[in-house]
Amino acid sequence: MRNSHGLQKKMILKKELLLLLSEYTTFVSSTEIAYQLGLDSTQQAQLLCRELAEDVAEFYQPSEFELNINKNGVMLIRKSGDLQRLLTHYHSEEPSFNLLLDLFFNRVIQLTDYCGKYYVSESTVRRRVRQTNKGLKDFNLKITCSHELKLVGQEQDILKFIVLSAYLAFQKMSNTFVSEEEKKKVLNQTKRVVRPLFDEHVKIEFDAIALIYSILSVNIQNDIHLEKDWQPFSQIEGNFLPEKPVFLTDWTKQDWEFFLTTLYLYNLYLPPKLKEHLPACCQEMKDDWSRGFSAYFPTKIGGRKAYVEQELQRLFLFCDWYPKNNYILELFPIVSLKELAERYPLHLERFELLWSDFNQKYPAYQTDYFKLNSLLLTLYLTPLDERKEKISIYLETTPNRPLTEDVKTAIYEYFWIKYQISFTEQIETADLYVTTIKQLVPNPNRFVIPIHPLILNSDFQLIEQNIQRVLKERKTQLKNAANY
Secondary structure (H helix, E strand, C coil), rough: CCCCCCCCCCHHHHHHHHHHHHCCCCCCHHHHHHHHHHCHHHHHHHHHHHHHHHHHHCCCCCCCCCEEECCEEEEEEECCCCCCCHHHHHHCEEEEEHHHHHHHCCCEEHHHHHHHHCCCCCHHHHHHHHHHHHHHHHHEEEEEEECCCEEECCHHHHHHHHHHHHHHHHCCHHHHHCCCCHHHHHHHHHHHHCCCCCCCCCHHHHHEEEHHHHHHHHCCCCCCCCCCCCEEECCCCCCCCCCCCCCCCCCCCHHHHHHHHHHHCCCCCCCCCHHHCCHHHHHHHHHHHHHHHHCCCCCHHHHHHHHHHHHHHHCCCCHHHHHCHHHHHHHCCCCCHHHHHHHHHHHHHHHHHHHHHHHHHCHHHCCHHHHHHHHHHHHHHCCCCCCHHEEEEEEEEEEEECHHHHHHHHHHHCCCCCCCEEEEECHHCEEEEEECCCCCCCCCCCCCEEEECCCCHHHHHHHHHHHHHHHHHHHHHHHHHCCC
């Protein structure tokens, strides 16, 4: 079990179960769930599923999500809901998360007061503090626990940690657990602050900016400011950030720089002068990544070069700002690598080659965050058909054109997301020989795949098995040719 800054085991398991079920469109057995989550028994899996079903029923309407449990297993039925709502609840209700937020707002808490507030014993709090400190170590932070609880560390490190935790948990101001009056006040204040920075902005970006602004405002209202010698990026020389608005009289220059830097790293704002001040090594890294992409992907970056460089630049600086092993990011997965690998195996193979080459030269950026965002960038740059293996099929049916076209359409629609399917009249060049005609005499020269004219689920599975056989043979041939 990964270290999740003190998250209770039950809370972690619920989150992992929710994410696991979201990847399936069929019923999943208790045995499979127990295996995937590392549970000791199917009974534990069944109990966890029942508890998750209660949570889903509490947080969602039937028109959004349903968790169906019957003799076939468990299936999460998604209609119009968003998993983030329940994931956020699990995270924010966890006592360790509340402890960190309480310490950020109050800085010092009497141990007895905290125990009384959350109905926990002192020994439980001390154990939770020890667990939480394991994750805080990489951020140069720790919680001290005697008769008082204190969050200890440099102010910029405290802010980096709290802002990232809150942003990942809530995403925007509207999701926070404060009064509607307070939300409205913060949104109005933020609107005045960001107006000179943006020509235009969409609502979700503005709402996310308001969340970050509200966190910094807590510090400033308590007369807590950043160190005077704090710099947003030590390797960047020159003043690349806009001046602080004159009406922010209680903000220091360092407070303002932290605010803008955070917006930039979270993709909410791009400082217009930043590119002029980047060191030469940053451009070299961007060029190497782009060359790697061109070497392994049959796609030209073309007119998207400026965006690619902008995104890579942000990734470099994000990884410089935060610890290399940033466990907080693991708590809020933004994409399923398992699903991507199943959909686009060819693309993932190419990406792994790009990533291996890049990290041999730049091992300091071998982080999950950089890797995942690099993968998403390659997906953005690659047309859908170029992510898929090409499979040609010779289809044999009765001489009925509408029937033939119906079978072709069924096969294409079932496999199009994973493979680039084409049908050929040349049997010699086809990867697969598929027929709806019963084979009375086996063809000694061809591997024939017999299917029913109605195309049953078992037929699709049989075709899939043979596609995998073709791809395995193709990979072996390419490997042998490369070693020749």
